[in-house]
Amino acid sequence: MSESTNSTAHPKPKKSTPKRRGPLRVTIAVVAVLIAAFVGASQVYTDWLWFDQLGYSSVFTTQILLKAAVFVVAAVVIAVPLWASMSYAVRYADVAPASEKKPQEAPNPNQSVPTSGTDAAEQMLRDVFGQQRAEESMRRYHESVDKARKVLLIVVPLLLGLFIASATMTQWSTVALFFNQQSFGKTDPEFGLDYGFFLFALPFFRMVVTLVTSAVVLSALAGVFMHYFYGGIKVQPGGVSTTVAFRRHAAIVVAAFLLTRAVSFWLDRYSSTQQQVGRWAGAMYTDVNSSIPVNAILAISALLVAVMFVVAASMNRWRLPLISTAMLVIVALVAGGLYPWIVQRFQVVPNEQGAQSKFIQRNIDATRYAYGLDKIETTPYDATIDTRAGALSSSSATIANIRLLDPNVVSSAFAQMQQFRPYYRFDSQLAVDRYAVGNTTQDTVLAARELNPAQTSGDSWYNRHVVYTHGYGVIAAYGNQVDSAGNPKFLQSGIKATGTLSEDYEPRIYFGMSSPEYSIVGGKGDTLELDRPLSAEETNASDAKYTFAGYGGPRVDSLLARLSYAIKFQSSDILLSDAVREGSQILYERNPLDRVRKVAPYLSVDSKPYPAIVNNRVQWIVDAYTTSDQFPYAQGSSQDAATAAGAQRSNSVNYIRNSVKATVDAYDGSVTLYAWDEEDPVLKAWQGVFPGTVKSYREMNASLMSHVRYPTDMFNIQRTMLNKYHVTNANSFYAGDDVWSIPNDPTNDRNQPISPYYLSLQMPGDSRAHFSLTTTFIPQQSDSNSRNVMYGFLAANGDAGTGKDGERSPDYGKLRLLELPRSSVVPGPGQAQNIFNSDAEVSNQLNLLRRGSSEVINGNMLTLPVGGGMLYVQPVYVQSSGDAKYPRLQRVLVSFGDKVGFAPTLEEALNQVFGGSSGAKLDGSAASPSASASGSSGSSGTSGAATGGSSASQSSELKQALTDASKAMTDADAAMKKGDWAAYGEAQKRLEAAVKKALEAEEAQSAASAKASASAAPSASAAPSAYAAPSAAASASAPASAKPSTSASASASR
Secondary structure, eight states, rough: OHHHHHHHHSSOOOOOOOOOOOOHHHHHHHHHHHHHHHHHHHHOOOOOOOHHHTTOOOHHHHHHHHHHHHHHHHHHHHHHHHHHHHHHHTTTTOOOGGGGSGGGSSSSSTTTOOOOOHHHHHHHHHHHHTHHHHHHHHHHHHHHHHHTHHHHHHHHHHHHHHHHHHHGGGGHHHHHHTOOOOOOBBOOTTTTHHIIIIHHHHHHHHHHHHHHHHHHHHHHHHHHHHHHTTEEEEEEEEEEEHHHHHHHHHEEEEEEEOHHHHHHHHHHHTTTTTTSSSSSOOHHHHHHIIIHHHHHHHHHHHHHHHHHHHHHHHHOOOOHHHHHHHHHHHHIIIIIHHHHHHHHHIIGGHHHHHHHHHHHHHHHHHHHHHOTTTEEEEEOOOBBOOOOOTTTTTOHHHHHTOOOTTTTHHHHHHHHOOOOSSSSSSOSSOOOEEEEEEEEEEEEEEOOOOEGGGGGGGTTHHHIIOOOOOEEEEEEEEEEOTTTTTTTEEEEEETTTTSSSOSSSSSSSSSSOOOSSEEEEEEESSSEEEEOOTTTTTOSSEEEEEEEEEESOOOOOOOHHHHHHHHHHHHTTHHTTTTTTEEEEEEEEESHHHHHHHTTTTTESSOOOEEEEEETTEEEEEEEEEEOOOOOOOOEEEEEHHHHSSOSSEEESEEEEEEEEEEETTTTTEEEEEETTTHHHHHHHHHHSSSSSSSSSSOOOHHHHHTOOOOOOHHHHHHHHHHHHTTOOOOHHHTTTTEEEOOBBBTSSOOOOOOOEEEOOOOTOOOSSSEEEEEEEEEOOOOOOOOOOOOOOEEEEEEOOOOSSOBBOTTOOEEEEEEEEEEOOOOOOHHHHHHHHOHHHHHHHHHHHHHHOOOOEEEEOOOOOOTTTTTEEEEEEESSTTTTTEEEEEEEEEETTTTTEEEEEEHHHHHHHHHTOOOOOOOOTTTOOOOOOTOOOOOTTTHHHHHHHHHHHHHHHHHHHHHHHHHHHHHHHHHHHOOOOOHHHHHHHHHEEEEEEHHHHHHHHHHHHHHHHHOOOOOHTTSOOSSSOOHHHHHHHHHHHHHSOOOOHHHTTT
């Protein structure tokens, strides 16, 4: 009866049947996983296709394998100790399940209240601390954790291992360099170790120590967690109790941690030579005499304490290792922090120069070597300011190639004259190169006429990716010549972009700095691509069409490839369009810099690639660098701050080599890497990682070698470091009494350092001119010192070619520094610009040019060490307002010392400065004056003496006429403001007379120039004009016509 009652009153709970997941949910989950996997696989597949098409599939597979290996090893290093630590805690659990507890141990609500005093006190303590509730809670937590034990033991180590491994994988390059390390053949001054140890081995050891330390710390945390829930750690009223298993576990983990600290302390000794703290990089007096010895002591101490913990784990005696640990912490704080401070404060600071001198010298020597400044050739140059006549007679090679066309200014002139269609464009900063023209080497300003993706017929996918696919041609102009109107004088131009440089090269630019994201090209069937506009002699009704005939990208004529690229570019048109047909290719990653970065991920690339016509192909030439920030004692330099446009890496570097010259074919995008610095150990190491990907520079042909130049970004970094590191004496370096700075660009108000310039230059002592990259130095600028005088001039020889295949000039890369006396009064660029601006005659003529809607633009200020001093040359452009505005060269400013010349031509301006005759022959090998009606001026080498006097007289008359015109315009303005119309009419008459006089003077000057040309040798007179400039009277009359004037001649002369 009672049994039935009990069964009725307490029915057995029915087991709930778990709900089965619906097949739809499972299907959706599986499909989602498959889609994600396919998207990821398609990215890998398209990357492999790209590398394989370029012939660099080994780079792709090597990177994948290296990253995978680092990922797996790092995951194992993290996951295995973590799993072992958690498993050990579970294995030695000290909490019994609830089912094994005796019934009487459970709390009984009907239990009687204890009567004895002892029992009452004990019960009170139990109630206060809630031990019963705590034990019950812990038992429940244990049961919850125990249910998920298997999952925790697998999931936690796996997830943490994958997470840390994914971060460690990014350091695959550190691992690759370690296993392919090379010797520098030079040792550091402190430890006597090869520099290769610091660049290749030490970063790897650091990475390993960091990874192992992470594994130990995570293992310790996971072990504590598991021990807590499995009874290894118990919180009781009297304190915390632990099991023997926990103490042994803790001892092993602490010992492992101390071992990692011991290794870290030992490596800190070497890392002190790489530190970038304080005024000088590297280990200084305090580091060598306190920090390095202390780190060695701490390393040995940590090792001994680790051994004590291992012994304690076996003997179960903990007092000695715990005391040793406390002592180690105290020693680390006192000896590692307080002792170096005492040495610095009481030994170094009172006698810093003497104490640090030895270590500063290490810093100087290492920095100069790391930046390639150790072989710089320094020459004292006591520059004169004497402007005697004929001073430039020995500098004709330099004067003849002075570049009057500023590549940073004339881009809009190129666009107005050579763009032809809105879907073309030119880069805002043009390139400077040199080409053989006849028997001379001619400096040129050039640019690729590239496609403008923003102007390719709106949002039509077909137009953007199938029709408008490429630019067309390279446009080049003489660097030292303009036409009669002041426009660039082109030697490669027109719709077909042909001329003196080449008539039959491949002009199509499929790969460039502004190419579309991707294009579908080639294939069988109709011609779909727009090639170029038709020239005047072509009579077809529509623009020329073309079909790509090279091998420039992966084929997309298979369903898998189309689907993969449709996913990559998120465009269904790739999958559905009929333009994707048999044989079609997809061109992408078309920027030359991006292509070099991908095939050589270990290189930093220069920010300024430039096009060159090499063997009838347009090649983008890209300079690339191997860099490091681990070179001992070398001062760091921000690569972003030092480079002209900011390199792709923003981290500090303290070692750089121009180790690779790369070319990217503008037609098919093929990339070729040439080892330029074959002795660079960093490049050798990477060649071990990616064998066969870099060719020797000896495989370069003579044509390509002739267009190689000194790299811009490396030069920027070198000149920045040279501000301080031109000083080679430690005591002078410490005093800081000879610090230089790079002058700001005086042509604008942006307070940016003046850019280095390429030009053909014959340095003092050289037998001929070399294509060079140059810069200037002035004293360090501060609130108390703003002297803008010349202290130094640096030139890097950029001529690599010798005319032979695979042969490099031994003078390439030579750095020449002309160092002026510290008492120099030779103006710096800023002071020279001030001299220009404050000259009364120059100011009057500039004001004349600025009248009306015209704008005067100062071109690059070139600095030339000629005539025993420093010559400044600055082209002056005039630009009208309106949508079609572009600059035209109108004047040339010249300065030598405090003398200024300002004239329509360079020769005239030089003659004004140097007593009527500079002595420079501008007609020799460069070109001779033209006898055309444009009136370009020049002087023949054979007849200059006979015509010098009359030319100077005519120039003086022309200047006087321009001055009178300027004064008349000023008076007219003043009269108009006052309302004095009689005075205004009188000023207008004077203006008309002055303009007429200027025209007559210019005609006389042109006649004299033509007469001089006629007397020259026939071969010379047939050459093109070297320094043609626009009519002076025309430029003067342009602004005059903008005023309310009755002067017909002023408006008609334009």
